[in-house]
Amino acid sequence: MKIARVLFALPGLAALAWGVVLFAEYALPLRPDVFGTVGWIIGGPILNDAVIAPLTAVLGVVLARLLPPPWKAPVVAGTVLTGVLAILAFPLLWRPYGTPPMPGLHDGNPALGLALTVATVWLAVALTALRHRFVPRTTSATPPVTRAAPPATSAALPDTPAAPPGTPVTPPDTPAAPPATPADRPRT
Known part of the structure; x- marks a missing residue:
């Protein structure tokens, strides 16, 4: 090891x-610019570890305690992603040319780009949290839905009584098994 x-x-x-x-x-x-570089090298991790990461963690914990279960994980993930995006966008938001020039990078509006990206993250958070309303949860007790065996619900078949749990359901287009002959019956 x-x-x-x-x-x-x-x-x-x-x-x-x-x-x-x-x-x-x-x-x-x-040179004088070296001290600014040292400030960024040392200040960046300190800013992250002392301000951004604790705020993100506290906000995630508070939201996870206040929100209902379907919203907990997506909101905490969205909070962390928003913190990471803020860290990445900080140099460009702090000053117009906060990074070395790259073709196309300075042509856009960094504040608008950050706002659109954060809006996309939170739209994904909302869609993920709301999916439980439209997509039913599957459990180990629920049989899988296949082409051979469509979901059997009493709402889909209103004239038939609901079968007890664990009863195998045969699709309507499956031919019935022939009746057992006396030779096929088990002997007691």
């Missing part, structure tokens, strides 16, 4: 060392 941990840690440590080498090439000799 320790060997596996070391083998998994080696690529991460190598990437960390390479990142230090690249940052040293960028930062040395010291």
Whole structure:
């Protein structure tokens, strides 16, 4: 087990060392813009760990306690996705050219893009939470719906009494089994 941990840690440590080498090439000799970069490198994780992640977690826990069961998981997932989208959009919202220029990136409106993406997330949350009204839940006691055996409900067959649970239901187009002959009957 320790060997596996070391083998998994080696690529991460190598990437960390390479990142230090690249940052040293960028930062040395010291210039004023290096201090701004250090502020972003240190400030980003602190902002996330001290502000955004706790707010997202507290909001998710509060909403999960207040909402009915069909809404809990979708709303918590939507809250987490909204927090992640806020983190990703922060550099572009903070200042107009907060990231290195990329073709097409600065042509759009980042606030509108964030608003549309968050609206899409919450539309998916609402549709996911409302699906229980339209799609019945299946349990281990419910037989699967197949082409050979359509769902048998007493509402679909109003003139027939409801069969007790566990009774096999044959589709209407299935031929009836022939009556058993005396030779087929079990002997007692």
